[in-house]
Amino acid sequence: MTSSKPSSHSFRHTFAVHRIKQWMKEGVLVDSKLKYLSLYMGHTDITHTQYYIHFVPELFPLFTETMKQAYRVLPEVLDESS
16 A cells, blocks of 8 residues: 655655756756765766666666766667667
């Protein structure tokens, strides 16, 4: 049974997604700010913060590029159209 009450994780999640969207609205380069958000949220690894990007569809290209660089993923693996 799931609770209808918000959890602390829900608040953290909402905060992170709203912060990323606000940076986009302000024209800030999101990838340049993720390390600060990561530190603020107490994440031990920036990939934990990058997780929130997938909730902002406008950032999919950034996330794809970040994953390519961080994990040296082949472009064919990330290309879902093939």
